[in-house]
Structures are given as C-alpha cells and as structure tokens.
Amino acid sequence: MSDAIETAVAALNEKMSGGFDAGIAKFVIEGEGSIMVDGNGARAGDEEADVTMTAEADTFQSMMEGDLNPTAAFMSGKLSVDGDMGLAMQLGAVLG
Template sequence: MSDVIEQAVSALSAKMNGGFDGSVKFVIEGEGAIMVDSDGVRQGDEDAECTMTADAETFQAILEGDLNPTAAFMSGKLTVDGDMGTAMKLGTVLS
C-alpha cells in the first residue's frame, strides 16, 4: 500500500465515526483506490455506488478541510461517476 493510500485510509477512518450507509470508491490518480462502505474504510478497487476521482493533492486538501468537496467538483478537480446522492452524503461527512 502506498504512503498516500495508507494516510488517506487513516484520515478517512477518523472522520467516519462508524460505517457509511452506501458505497463509495475514491480513486487517487497514480496511487490506487480506497473503498468506503458499511464495513468501514480500506484499500480496495471494488464496484461501488459512486466513484470519485482526484489527484493526490486535491484529495489531501479535501481530507484536511482546506478544500470543500463541492468546490472541488465544481472546479473540475474532483470527478464523480455514479450516484450523486451517495457522493453528497459522503461530502457532508468530509466537510
């Protein structure tokens, strides 16, 4: 597991406070993928209701609270494929 993925799994786990009602895959370009679902947060590249893709810098800024997920999406730094409602639910957790 890359350092970026390992740090992202740890940071997301701390923000989640338990499971998530849905399934989201974060694809961090050049690093790998992270799954968030009712089982928690882990490295993985499985099917999900929603896939969010960003570069490592954007993803880190979102996790640190320096970049709002909605602003990242609107500016094209974050792409969302799949169920937008699930993406928005997770976005409120990350904000």
C-alpha cells in the same frame, strides 16, 4: 499499498468515525490507488461501487485536511464523480 493510500484510509476512518451506511463509494487517487468506503469504514481496495470519485493526490489531501470542500472540488473540476451523485453528496457532507 502506497503510503498515500494508507494515510488516506486512516484520515477517512477518523473523519467518518464508524463507517458510511448510505452505500458503497470508491475514491480513486490518481497515481496512488483506490479506497473503498462503506458501512465498515474505509479500506484500500478496487471493487464495484455505487459512486466513484476521482481526484489527484493533492486535491484529496486538501479535502481530508478541510482546506477544500468536496463540493467546491467537484464544481472546479478537481474532483470527478461517476455514478450516484446523491451518494457522493452525502459522503461529501460527512467529510465536511
């Protein structure tokens, strides 16, 4: 697992404090790998998900640091969403 994925997993778990019970989401960080988010929290993995969100590493980091709103990232084309848009919006609200 890359350092970027390890750091992202830790940041997601801290932000979510206990998991995400609405479904299964996957973050794909281009060039680094992917992270699964579900009721157990975040972990490195590449499994089937209800929604897959893809972004470059710097975009993902900006979202984790609170410098970039996930909705703004999507609207500007920096974050792509494939699958359940409602679930993506719920996760975006959790991440802030």
